[in-house]
Amino acid sequence: MVVHADPWWNAAAQEQATDRAHRIGQTQDVNVYQIVAKDTIEERILKMQQSKSDLAHRFVDNAGTGTSAGISNLTKDDLLQLLE
Known part of the structure; x- marks a missing residue:
């Protein structure tokens, strides 16, 4: 366990x-x-992990298609979010 x-x-x-x-x-x-307890820093960490994971999957999935859509589709906010 x-x-x-x-x-x-x-x-x-x-x-x-x-x-x-x-x-x-x-x-x-x-x-x-x-x-995870409700309304805690741990809950915020999990939300941050999920949003960064979703963003990374978007980038990787686009890069794997052979198109040039990868990083060029990320917005300024997406890139700043990676640095948070």
């Missing part, structure tokens, strides 16, 4: 910890829980 009670700023690090638990328990079921 994995319990994420304090989210990392970097969502990839949290996903890596979850993946590690799955590798360790390869022959057993692995349950992952994330505990």
Whole structure:
């Protein structure tokens, strides 16, 4: 069992910890829980992680199509949001 009670700023690090638990328990079921209290900094971190993840997926998905639509479709606000 994995319990994420304090989210990392970097969502990839949290996903890596979850993946590690799955590798360790390869022959057993692995349950992952994330505990977040309402109106806390952790809730804001998760929202930030999600928005940055969505932005990154937009960029990567466009780059993988072979078109030049990748970074040129990002707005100034999108780019500034990555730096927050």
